[in-house]
Amino acid sequence: MLSKAEIKRVSSYKEAKYRNQDMVFVVEGVKMVDELIASGFEIERIFGTRKWMDDNTQKVGSRADEVIEVGEDELKKISSLITPNQVLAIVKAPTPKDIDFKDRLVIALDQINDPGNLGTIIRIADWFGVEDIICSESTVDQYNPKAIQSTMGSLFRVNISYVNLEATLKTLSKTYPIYGTVVKNGEDIYQTQLKTQGIIIIGSESHGISKEILPLINHPLTIPNFSINQSAESLNASIATGIVLSEFRRRG
Amino acid sequence: MLSKAEIKRVSSYKEAKYRNQDMVFVVEGVKMVDELIASGFEIERIFGTRKWMDDNTQKVGSRADEVIEVGEDELKKISSLITPNQVLAIVKAPTPKDIDFKDRLVIALDQINDPGNLGTIIRIADWFGVEDIICSESTVDQYNPKAIQSTMGSLFRVNISYVNLEATLKTLSKTYPIYGTVVKNGEDIYQTQLKTQGIIIIGSESHGISKEILPLINHPLTIPNFSINQSAESLNASIATGIVLSEFRRRG
Known part of the structure; x- marks a missing residue:
């Protein structure tokens, strides 16, 4: 049984303001919570239905302090999903790791607004072995529920930080390669080095x-x-990211 | 002023059943309707707010029979958008053109369920100059409102038909190239011909x-x-489409 206060607290995490305040985020659904548990991220609380508890006795056993059984109705109250899927976890937001810009590709997102696009870009970065993403402060929150669902678990494998993008870029040496996708008049990505x-x-x-x-x-x-x-006017931001990373990896 | 019956009819087109019955679809928003008018598709009716009428006197003038002025409230009643955008048009669904499979690339969609993915794939096809898409009968309807919005106008430039995909593929010669994206154990797309x-x-x-x-x-x-x-488990269907088409076009 969840108290009214608990329902209120967990529901409040649908908004960035309350997530940031408590430095947590919410992960939902059987598959995402499986990946969460495998990830080593610090879990504060897991709310599972009877079915989830029965299907995951081993996981529950070793985490008895964190796990609370909830009814379907209770889960519906705290969930961001239209159809809640057995389990919801509250997770401590990790501190982003400092990025060493040498010898690696880093993605920088400049004002990506759509959480589905952000989540998809995180998933693409993971596929192409890009370990770090920096986001402008105006980019949508990585812990937005829709962004998290769109990552399909890649969220746990990519280091994401929010920075003043302009200032960060200005700290880099003038010869450091800064690529950017533009719809017209850039170097042809198929031809350029x-x-x-x-x-x-x-x-x-x-x-x-x-x-x-x-x-x-x-x-x-x-x-x-x-x-x-x-x-045709342009490609969607996440499609462009997929094509660009494919080109980088294909050649190098 | 719209009659109750008119509001009911237009609203019913949010569902595929009623669209198919009347062989029409709905296009919304200033930019999409601009592209619609430029496309040459047959327009049955345009519902525009005062503002849209004022901003588009020329377009309205030459189409007086098709255009009806509506209030913001009325537009809200017939719109599928959370924030309706000045104009909504009812369009005659064109008869798909027969496809000549020679000397061209054709995309075939096998049970794409998400309308946003379908719309994005149509937009990608347009960008890469693929003129034809065939969809399995189980693929989501191209005229789903979310699919249409995601095409960003590319819908008017790509020939889309729904077919029995298995039967259609079986009519082709055994040597005709049938490519398919698989997560594992296919030919490396960067290496293969x-x-x-x-x-x-x-x-x-x-x-x-x-x-x-x-x-x-x-x-x-x-x-x-x-x-x-x-x-990483897989790439989203539309991202994979973008990368694959980029590879085909890059080389040939």
Whole structure:
């Protein structure tokens, strides 16, 4: 049984403000919680239905202090999902690791607003072995429930931090490769040289890369447009990320 | 002023059943309706607010019979959008064109369920100059409101048909290239030969390519997994489509 106060507290974590205040986030569903447990992230509380408890006796046994059984109705009250899926966990938000910009590719997100896009980009980074993502402070919260669901567990394997993007880029040496995707007039990504270290900036869905960041890019990249009469307008931010990372990894 | 019957009719088009019955679909928002008008698709009715009418006097002038002014409240009643955007049009669904499978790439969708994914795939096809998409009958309806919004207008430039996919593939010659994306054990897409004609099959988000279709593929393709310990599970269907089409176009 959950107290009213507990229901209120957990429900409040649907909003970034309350998550940040308590430095926690929420993970939902059987598969995501499996990945959470495997990840080593610090779990504060698991709310599981009878079915989940029965299916996971081993996991429950070793975590008796953290696990609370809840009814379907209670789970519905605290869940962000339209159809809650057996289990919900409260997790301590880890401190982002410092990034060593040498010898690796880092993704930088400049004002990504859509949580589904953010989650998908995290999933793509994981697939292509990119371990670090830096986000502008204006980018949607990585712990937004929809973003978390879209990561399909990749959230636990990618180091994500929120920074002043302009200031961070300005700390880098002038010769450090800063790539950025632009819809037109960049270097043809299929033809240009791509290094194995650098930052790849992905701009917002509607406005592209912001005007403060654009002059800091030393390698603008364009994915050629093959549409009839160039009528297609642009690719979605997460699709562009997938194509760009595929190009980097293919060659190097 | 809209009659109750008119509101009911237009609202009913949120469901595929009623759209199919009347062979129409609905396009919403200033930008999408602009693209619609430019497309040459046959428009049955445009419902525009005063603002839209004022901003589009020329378009309205030449289409006086089709255009009806509506209040914001009325638009809200017939719209599928949380925030309706000035205009909504009822469009005649075109008859899909027969596809000549020679000398071109065709995308085949095998049970894509998510309308956002379908719309995004249509947008990607348009970008990469793929003019035809065939969908299994189990694929979500192209005229689903969320699918339409996700196409960003590409819907008007890609020829989409719903077919018995298995039967259609079986009509093709045994040597005709049938590509399909598989998570593991396909040919490495970066290494294998890719032709300029063929069908590229994209499987469902959760189950991949269905078991009836799998044996019909003569070129299974895999996007290499660069994640640490191969821990990333798969790429989203639309991301995989973007990467695969990029590879085909890059080379040929």
